[in-house]
Amino acid sequence: MIRVNLLPPEYRKVDGPPVGRVVSLVASAFLVASALGAWGYVHFGMLAEEEGRRAQLEEELTQIKQQADRSQALLREFDEYQRRRETIEKIGTSRILWSRKLDEMADIIHNKGDQKEFLVWLSGMRSTSGRTSDSPVGLHIQGLCGGSLSNLSAFNYKIKETKEFFDDFTRVDPPAGTQKLLDDKKWPNKAWDFSFILDHKHPNWREKQGQQ
Amino acid sequence: MSKLSQKQLLLTTILVPTLLVGGIGYMAWLDYQKIYAAEITPEHPESAEIVDPELWGERRRCQEIQKEMEGHRAQADLIGKREQDVIVYREIVQRDAQILPDKDQVNKLADTINEFERASGVTVTSVADLNLTGDPAQAIRRLPIRLALTGSFDQFLKFLNLFETMDRIVNTRSFGIAAGGRQSDDPNSPAMHGISLELETYVYNPGAGLAKPVEIPNYERRKDDPAIQKLVRQQKAARVERYQLKPRINRRDPLVDPRRSQAGPEDGGVTQEKYEELKKLVDSLKVEIETLKEDVRLEKQYMDEKKYLQYVQLKTMNDEKVQRIEISVKDADPRITVQELREVFQDEVVGPFTKIASDRTKSAERTVLVVLASHVKEFLNRQAKAIEEHQYERAAQVQKEFDTFMAQGNRKLAEDAAPFVAELKETGRQAGVMLEFLAMNLKVSGLIRKADGSIVILNNRSRKVGDVIDDAGRCKLTAIKDTTLVFEFDGYEIEHELDNNKK
Known part of the structure; x- marks a missing residue:
């Protein structure tokens, strides 16, 4: 249908934009604004906050790391000192007072001047490496015992019987030897050639016994 | 350009905002991802498998930082305890290292060897192997010392003992001694033996093994803290065990043949006359010893029977006899050179005498003091005088003094003193009665x-x-x-x- 509007222009109805368009414009503007607002909140609010929190945590981490490093350094130093202490302790407890053992052995051989029980004189004495796991070191004595095998046995027994001396040893070789005739116009003219090894206990055996 | 139609305009109005919203939404989503990507939550535990930090969001990064911090915090919390441990152990090691030689002593080792050589009498023929062993980075390193020497057994013992009694530790690693001969024909000259000796000592370098000691604030003040000192004391101090060598008179060298010649006079041994003389000497000493044994037995019998007067008299005589016989035995010892007589001398003179002398020395600590009549009379006279002067308190006191006197030591009353003691007690009782009477x-x-x-x-x-x-x-x-x-x-x-x- 053809529409003719004969009204003068000032009396004509004004033509506005279509309602749909307006609604869509308004809605679009609202949506765009909301989206901008949401993005702004996420970006400048949440993200910034998290980034700030992370930065703070990183700073704390740096400080705590320094403390942890210091703690590790202290631990390393403590371990080093502990090692030194153990070494010093080991040095002190691994000591054998050979002057005492030799002095006691000389007393046994002298036997307060009694030459009837046994008459022994040595050709040599030396320390040896241990023969068993419970004996790190030994004492080797070689020499002659005048008289009969029973004199040699008496000497061997005396060694074991002298508690002060023998407590530091685990065992002594049994009384065995070879009889020799000594052609030197001295008395006795027969002697038994012997070689005994005495197995020494670990130097700190008394301490270990005390701890038990 | 023609204007857009209404429809086109409408479409544009819808499309452009949609695109805009989409774009802005995408940006918001990207920012959201920056925050929450790979965050480990109960709903998304699988996020833990994402290990590439580039894929993490801020929250995940924070989680990782917190995890790392916990690990470090556990270490950091131990600082207090570790500082204390380090202070304690620094002090302990400083204390214990006193047993190790310091640099000066190590440098003066040669002087020490010379000094001990002079003091003991040995002759040092070689010194070797004075090189530090072990890693230079170690704080404690070993220093071996090899020596070769000659000397008698007692000289070697003294030399060794001097090292073993040093304040700073020197250990004997090994030794060997081979019997040698006398340097001259004089039988009294000592035999010189060949000796090898391996000693070891240690050098302590406090700075080795530690890059740089950790600075502990207020260290000097903290180490004096009683709690720290207590912890230091609780750890037993390292000590150097020592042995004090005692001089042994008349002990023979164990590496010297002690046998005597069995030759007769024709071979240069003792003459018959000399032999007879020595035999007589030994026999007379035997008789003296037998007599002494009997006297000692009688002395004991008197003591058991409480015959204190006779005991005192016999004991005095026996003490004098023991002194006399001791001198005679000492004089006779070097003269008796014949082996068979020597055996008899040892068995029947020296052995029994030594036992008697040693028993008397031991029992001297429990010696009985015998109170004779004369001792008691002194008290009685004082008491009588007090009674005469009517000093009854004094008289009663004298009796108490006597009781105290008898209670001291190991005192016994002689038989002849008993009546006087009874009189003393009776008078004391009377004095007591008088005092009570007077008190009325x-x-x-x-x-x-x-x-x-x-x-x-x-x-x-x-x-x-x-x-x-x-x-x-x-x-x-x-x-x-x-x-x-x-x-x-x-x-x-x-x-x-x-x-x-x-x-």
Whole structure:
């Protein structure tokens, strides 16, 4: 249908934009604004906050790391000192007072001047490496015992019987030897050639016994 | 350009905002991802498998930082304890390292060897191997010392002992001694043996093994803290065990043949006459020893039978005899060179005598002191004097002094002293009774003499013969005389003079 509007222009109805368009414009503007607002909140609010929190945590981490490093350094130093202490302790407890053992052995051989029980004189004495796991070191004595095998046995027994001396040893070789005739116009003219090894206990055996 | 149609305009109005919203939404989503990407939550535990930090969001990064911080915090929390441990162990090691030689002592090792050589008498023929062993980065390194020397057994023992008794530790690693001969024909000259000796000591370098000690604030103040000091003391200090070598007189060298010649006079041994002389000497000593044994047995018998007087006399004689025999044995020892006589001398003279002498030395600590009559008389005289002077307290005191005297040490009463002791005790009792009587403080204020029974006023009460004076019933009036009153007190008769109230 053809529409003719004969009204003068000032009396004509004004033509506005279509309602749909307006609604869509308004809605679009609202949506765009909301989206901008949401993005702004996420970006400048949440993200910034998290980034700030992370930065703070990183700073704390740096400080705590320094403390942890210091703690590790202290631990390393403590371990080093502990090692030194153990070494010093080991040095002190691994000591054998050979002057005492030799002095006691000389007393046994002298036997307060009694030459009837046994008459022994040595050709040599030396320390040896241990023969068993419970004996790190030994004492080797070689020499002659005048008289009969029973004199040699008496000497061997005396060694074991002298508690002060023998407590530091685990065992002594049994009384065995070879009889020799000594052609030197001295008395006795027969002697038994012997070689005994005495197995020494670990130097700190008394301490270990005390701890038990 | 033609204008857009309404429809186109409408479409544009819808499309452009949509694109804009989409774009902005995408940006918001990207920012959201920056925050929440790979965050480990109960709903998304699988996020833990994402290990690439580039894919993490801020929250995940924070989670990872917190995790790392916890690990470090556990270490950081131990700082206090570790500082304490380090302080304690620094002090302990400083204390214990005192047993190790310091640099000066190590540098002066040669001087020390020389000094000990002079002090002991050995001759050092070689010194070797003075090189530190072990890693230079170690704080404690070993220093071996090899020596070769000659000397007698006692000289070597002294040399070794000097090292083993040093304040700073020197250990004996090994040794060997081979019997040698005498340097001259003189049988009294010592035999010189060949000796090898391996010692070891240690050098302590406090700075080795540690890059740089950790700085501990207020270290000097903290190490003096009582709690720290207690922890240091709780760890037993390292110590160097030592042995004090005692001089051994007349002990033979164990590496020297002690046998004697069995030659006769024709071979240069003792003459027959000399032999007889020595045999006589040994026999006489044997007889003396047998006599001494018997006397000692008798001495013990007197003691057991409590015959203290005879015991004292015999003990004095036996002590003198022991001294005499000791001198004789010492004189005879070097003279008896014949082997068979030497055996007899050892078995039947030296052995028994040594035992007797040693038993007497041990029992000297428990010696009995015998109190003779003369000792007791001294007390008795003092007591008698006190009684004469009416000093009854003093008299009673003398008896207590005697009791105290007898209680000291191991005192026994001689038989002849017993009667005097009885007298002393009796007099002491009497003095005690007198003191108690005097304590009653009797005052006589009147006396009526009558044929059928006299009456006396005692302490304002009238008494007649037979009356008990005190409440305990110990004191009884037994007679009223003109000038005295007679009382019986605990069985003792006491005369009380009426004039001046004297007793």
